[in-house]
Amino acid sequence: MDPVSGVDADTRPGSRRAQAEATRDLLLRTAERLYAERGLAQVSNRQIVEAAGQANNSALAYHIGTRTDLIHAITRSHVERIAARTQQRVRAARRSRRPRDHVASLVLPYTEYLASLGNPSWCARFLAQVVTDPALADRVDVDPVLAMKFLDGVAAVWSHLAELPPAESALRSQTARVAVIHTCAEQERVAATRGVPADWSLVGQALTDAVTGLLLAARHRTAVPTARKDCP
Known part of the structure; x- marks a missing residue:
């Protein structure tokens, strides 16, 4: 907790936690769109990561987990x-x-x-x-x-x-x-x-x-x- 602002530092815009949550949400919404438009079997984790503009191919596994975890979260x-x-x-x-x-x-x-x-x-x-x-x-x-x-x-x-x-x-x-x-x-x-x-x-x-x-x-x-x- 920031003693001056009274705001949890981990949830302030730009904080590491806030950035992680934003990235996770972006991956979820991107995956949902691709699955809806192309079909579950036609979309790879790599395609989701690339469409979400993430440079690290392991971003999906890091922020969400397996493909089943991803579908469950959406x-x-x-x-x-x-x-x-x-x-x-x-x-x-x-x-x-x-x-x-x-x-x-x-x-x-x-x-x-x-x-x-x-x-x-x-x-x-x-x-x-x-x-x-x-x-x-x-x-x-x-x-x-x-x-x-x-x-x-x-x-x-x-x-x-x-x-x-x-x-x-x-x-x-x-x-x-x-x-x-x-x-x-x-x-x-x-x-x-x-x-x-x-x-x-x-x-x-x-x-x-x-x-x-x-x-x-x-x-x-x-x-x-x-x-x-x-x-x-």
Whole structure:
């Protein structure tokens, strides 16, 4: 602590600690952009370091760690903030008897967060790749608060819907998740390409309606063919 300014010397602009944090953040944001634009498998650590303007090729390992550590750090930088929004929404919708309100509590925190990032952004495209990469499925943890609140929200949704066999309810939930993740990724890509921000309010409402409809859709029961009886 500086006795004159009362400011922690390690956090003042230009301090070694502040410079290290700035470099780490630059590496995270650069990696996120490259991953979003080119794909996880197409980007090397060396390319990230060079794009971030770092002369030392070991900068990524020094400031962050392994490639998995890097992807985990980028993911958490977004998911923690999405979790806070989800927690508020799920709590507010808890007493509602309308399935759509519970769906909205899971969809809107994400689209609202994406809206807060401005244009261009790379979060949706990056996360879409992370959650569908089989090599990362068990290695990049989701924020526990988000995971718990998401499960609370899903349980609330299904409590207001007709009971389905477990396999069918799992398929519908999976389809809804993929629809939200990839729709947002595509909207983000188009917005970045055109230079025109996505209408995230419209996207959020449209996805909420679509997912609600998907979950509420009547179950089609295939008729079981009866044994044919030959005429005498």
